[in-house]
Amino acid sequence: METEKKVEEILKKNHLSITGGRRKILELFLQGDGALSHSDIEKKAGEKFDRVTVYRTLQTFLEKGVIHSIPTADNSIRYALCKDDCSGGHHRDDHVHFICNSCGNTVCLEDVAVPEIKLPRGYLSEQVEMLVSGVCKSCNK
Amino acid sequence: METEKKVEEILKKNHLSITGGRRKILELFLQGDGALSHSDIEKKAGEKFDRVTVYRTLQTFLEKGVIHSIPTADNSIRYALCKDDCSGGHHRDDHVHFICNSCGNTVCLEDVAVPEIKLPRGYLSEQVEMLVSGVCKSCNK
DNA sequence: GCACTCTTGCAACAATGTTGCAAATAATTT
């Protein structure tokens, strides 16, 4: 199966041992194209995994650069897969995130770059996050 | 006192009754210039107010447009005062937010406007949030 | 000052996140 290979590839590339939990969570990310919150994952994974495992797995994936986190206004961080080129720790995650107010989905707009901005004198920018909310392609019909 | 007048003005303008809790919380916002998280407020307000009161007060202020919320990557929403012209429900909050990785402060860069961006076909933008993290003016010395 | 409305605090609860530790599983070595 295609997904299964990808899962193993990602885990191996990041020197992570291949376990059931990591497999399952990666599959979820590969299947749906949207971002997932912690509770999304808990629900979709069925009753199979302990809550703590999900926390720790997400934590590990974050550290390795497998996923990135997307802050949201409703206090529920979401996570999405990183593209290939940002694995290995340094993290190039300069695309816009879109949250649909209709269906609630969060997606990465990989093709929309975050524009440069000029900060006031004295401020040093290290990372920029851009969060657009509105109506997504699927709901806007 | 200057602050006290401002507090009452804001509350009256939004048809909110003037109570101790609302006074105190507004003062906190007027004093420090940074954004405050829920727990910041609880701590700074001393032992005087119930947790629930803080939640409800923030909720009320949000609805009235007295404050706006700033999502952050660490799962702790922060709140900051709105400028005068965005009271009354419709909310013009189009400035950039800055989070300092050194001191942890979050501030509104009122002078830095959020740039326009072009979304892919089909997407409808309703609100844009821009979150810059790095080193702030005070820490960058 | 009095009646009325809104706000507060308390209690109880639900949801979310964290930590230590022993058992289970995966990777490594022989």
Next chain:
DNA sequence: AAATTATTTGCAACATTGTTGCAAGAGTGC
């Protein structure tokens, strides 16, 4: 392929954060 080692998982217990109903208290308008 079995044994050793390192890592991961699940459980339990706990801490923190957020929510709701309700009675008591405080603010507002008359």
